[in-house]
Each structure stands twice: as structure tokens, then as C-alpha cells.
Amino acid sequence: MRTIKRCLKFMILGLSVLAGTAYAEWQALPDTAPAPKDNPTTPEKVELGKMLYFDKRLSQTGTVSCQSCHNVMEGGDDSRPTSVGVGAQFGPRNAPTVFNSAFHAAQFWDGRAASLEEQAKGPVTNPVEMGMSDTSVAVERIRQLDGYASYFNAAFGTDEITFDRIAQAIAAYERTLITPDTPYDRFVKGDGEALTARQQRGMKTFAAVGCQACHSGANFSGQMDPGAPLTLQKFPVFASSRFVEEYGLMEDQGRFKSTGKEADKHMWKVPTLRNIALTAPYFHNGKVNTLEEAVRVMGSTQLNRDLSDQQVADIAAFLGSLTGKGLKQTMPQLPPTPGGMLSNSQ
């Protein structure tokens, strides 16, 4: 009797997946991203944030903006192993996509920033990213650009320019960089034809082998509520995997680098899988070039499974259904630079 019940349950589950019926485990992305109470998303703030996001003058040399490493005209990242900052210096970690970052409970690979507002502040004074000596220098730079005052006034009610406001505006813009309505989202909302047969197979395999243990929820990044206690995951779990040495996956000690706590060694935030087909190369060090290999690595290092070629291809096809359409955006118009602001000495 129990076996019959089980079989029945499995058949219903199978049919509902094939028919594209939504059920609890598979969630579509909301059409809007949540904003913190003290920084509501308004059109004026988003417009200002877009300007600042594209403004290279927020970097010491005037050569690096948020957009430089998180290219919203492509996959929201910079398509390279690790990012290039001021003075052609390389950073230590791969740039995550900005798309749907609003649905992450925490920011940065190690989750060390609790919000997009906090994250936006980090790179400005990082010596190998935007290289400003101090946040006050960045604020002063923006204050010297006459054209900005009216935009701050429209966004915040007064024309005062502060580092907090700069970060708030950028975060508000980033909350609009979301990509709902992917084939996956349409499928879980009931459009059974939104996914190919292979993608549907991959979806089932994705769940069956255990990927959802971490990559759960609408953003495939586990917890989405910034209020909840941060949940990190160990990567790699199986340090004996042959991929660990091949791709140097334990060279970076993860959150340990920012906390110094032994328990944080090799602990990482669960990154979103949305748009992952657009954001090669993969992992925190950007050493894995293809999505198929990334799936294989995850199977081995996290689940201790040698996924078959068929499983890998199916899962990769499914992950391709998480690719959003490119956002239609207008280009911002930035205030002009006074002569002498940007020098040619670094």
C-alpha cells in the first residue's frame, strides 16, 4: 500500500512538472524587488542611481565605475576571471552579476555586506577597485559636479550630497535590475511549453541530485530576506574532489578573509543561478570556463557525485532557462567634468 501511494505521489509530481504546474519548491521571480524601509525605490532616485552607477568619476583615476565590472549591457558582470580596477590592477574575486542582486539576502561572495546600500560603498575605497583614498574624497568629487545637485534634490528632497545618499541611489537603481519572466518563470507559472524537453529533464535532475539544497527559492540563492540570519555554505564540501586542485578552489578562504574566524574558512554566500549562462567564467576565482564544467564541479565538490554527461547537459540546459531578456534602458546623461578634475598622474 505504501509503495502504491509512493508511486502515485511520484506520478502526480511527474505529471505536474511536465504540465508546468507551479508547486512550492519552484518559485517564479517577483516583478519588483523589495526595498528597505529607509530607502524606498522612486523613479527620481533610480535615475540618480543610474547616473552614479555609470559615473567613472567615483573612482580615483576617473576610469572605473560600477558599470565597468557589472556591465548591464551584457550579463551584469565583466566576463573575466577577476575584475580590473584602477591602474589596471586585478582584484581577487570574480565579479558577480548585478542582475537580481536585489534578491540576495546579503552581498559580496562572502555575504559580508548586509544590503545593496552597504555593498555599493565597498568598491569606492578599495585600492584595487575604484581606489579613492577616502569616502569623503568621493563625495567631494561628486559635489564638484554642478549638475548633480538638482538630481539629489529630486531624489532626496534636499540637494545635500552624502556618501550614504550616493549608496542609496545606486542601490535603488540596482533594485530595478531584475529579470523576471524567463522561460523558467513562465514554466512554473503554468506555461508548459516554456521549457524544452531537455530543460524539463534538467529541471528534474537539478532537484533530484540535490542542487536545490542550496540553490533554492525564486532567485536560486537560498534565503532572500535580508532580515533573516545569514546562511552561508561551505565550498568545497568535498575537499578531495579532483576539481579542487585543478581549479584552485581552496586557495581563497572565503568569509574567513573578512572575519578571521576559523568557522568561516571556505564559507560562501549561495550565489544566484539566474542569468548564469551569460556570466562565464565561473566561481569566486573565475577559473572554470563553461557552464557544463561548472555543473560537473558542483556535483563533485558539493554532492560527491560524478554527474553523467547527460545529467550535466540537461542541468546546463535547464540553467539556460534562467536567462532573462536584456533590460531596455535609456542611457543616463552625466554632468560635465570641470577641467583639471581628472589628472594624468595616478
Added chain:
Amino acid sequence: MRTIKRCLKFMILGLSVLAGTAYAEWQALPDTAPAPKDNPTTPEKVELGKMLYFDKRLSQTGTVSCQSCHNVMEGGDDSRPTSVGVGAQFGPRNAPTVFNSAFHAAQFWDGRAASLEEQAKGPVTNPVEMGMSDTSVAVERIRQLDGYASYFNAAFGTDEITFDRIAQAIAAYERTLITPDTPYDRFVKGDGEALTARQQRGMKTFAAVGCQACHSGANFSGQMDPGAPLTLQKFPVFASSRFVEEYGLMEDQGRFKSTGKEADKHMWKVPTLRNIALTAPYFHNGKVNTLEEAVRVMGSTQLNRDLSDQQVADIAAFLGSLTGKGLKQTMPQLPPTPGGMLSNSQ
């Protein structure tokens, strides 16, 4: 009698200027830019050109695009003395604005490129700009981006990707980057209130002191017809000007650097003055920070005149009337980068 006639002529001239009546010397910018017969401007080609213009993968390191130095979200330039290319290297000359470059008879500071198509090819293999070892490497890079083929097909009728086509598409996009309908243009078309009293005074002073001898025509860059023999001008004409040493104006020998001809020493193309209020710092070496000082330098080095503070302020105000509105443009969407295309070694 002759004196009366002269006075009358002057009064009519004065009145017609005040009333904003158009006359031969002052021309409004056309609403569209001319295109060469073998590269007609089409929406499909412009869209492809915009993608390529923003595509940093055209540089060896994947960090520099046309947009990097000719920022269409700002003044069409990079607001610094000379440009920064791959590996944080500085180029030798100030980046001219891309806006209205379609109305220049020749391109680059020394006019060494006869067309936008020819110009677009230059920076790609310049070791301190985009740093590609060969044009074929750039073409191969674009060929490896699957998403481009359909755009080339739409623009050119087949999906063949060549360096000529890349340059043609970029040039077609650049021909749309024009800023007619400035206050100046509206004034010469008859709107007497489009310019302030100071700007109108500056307009007269601009003509009276001799600026128009070179900065003539609708683009304030002299000849606009790419078919005509190239007319260069000497800068500085008056080498004894105190500004020559102060700003190192003779350190760069101009067109001589590309031709090696004695007659080309310190010869330059006449650059447009449109949007000049947005494109500080000034001159080929970007050593002059303000528009007022640039006017003073030109008076001294080209006309052997010490312009008064009033004249300088009036002319600068007039030049401010040549600022176009920011173009409303949508952001292009670029094909994704295969993992491994961009490495972290340079």
C-alpha cells in the same frame, strides 16, 4: 556718402543679428549627417555600430571600448588631458568629442583619417589605446561572439564579419551622434530670444576678432565636405605668445608626427566648437582647464590679440550656446562572452 553707407550696412547687420536673422556666415547644423555612398546609414547598421562602440572586447584586455574615451553619456570625450588605454597607459593627445564628428571633413587632431570609417580602425591596434596586436585578432574576437552574426546579417545582408564592416557600423552609429537645435541654431534660424544678450555680444565679438577665419561653417570647424582637399591650420601661429611655453603648445609637432613632412610641423585640423563647454580640458594636450582660458590662448596664439576679460567672457558665453541637449539613447545589448576569452594576464 561712403561713411553713411558703411554705417547703414553696419546697422542692418547689427539689427539682423539682434533679430536672429540667419545670414550666410552663421549656419545652423543640419538634422542629419551625410554618409558616404558605400556606407549608407540604416537603423540596423546603427544598432550594430552602437553595440560595437560599447564593446570593450574590441580591446586586447577587454577593458577599453570606443565609449571609454568618447563617452556619449557625457560630452562625447573623456574629460581628461589625454586618454587612458589598455594597461592604464596614457595616450599622447586629448580625446576629441565624438559628437558632430560626422561633420568634420577629416578625423583625428591632425586630420590623418579621411573618414569616420578610417578613424574607427585606428585605436583598435594602437598599443596604448585598445592594444590589439592585429586587426585580424579583433575580427576573430568578434567572430567568437555568437550573438553578433545576426546583427551583421541585418546590417550588411550577410553574416560575414570583417574589419571593414566593424568600422562601417561604428561610423554609421557615430553619424547619429549629432546635436543640432542648440540655442545658437535656434537663434540663426530666427528665434531672437534663443541667445542671451551676453551670448549675442559674444557672437559678434567672435566674428569681429577673427575666430571665424578658421572656426567657420555650421560645425565651427571650417570645411565639412570630406571630398574637399584637407585644409589644416597652424597652431600656434604666434609662437612668441606667452601661452606657448606656459601650456607646452609646441611640444607636439602636430601632423608632422604622422607625415614627417617639414610643412606639416604644428599643423592641425580645425576642431569643432560645438559642445565645447562640456569638453574641458582643452587643446591637443588637454593642458588648459577652462573655456575662458582657452579663448584667451586662442586670441593670443592665433590672432595675436590680448582679448579683454569682457571679450573673453562674452565669447565663452556664446560658445556655451553651442551645447546640444544630451541624446536620448537606449543602451545596446551585447552578446555574452565565452569563458576564457578574457584572461587576467596582459
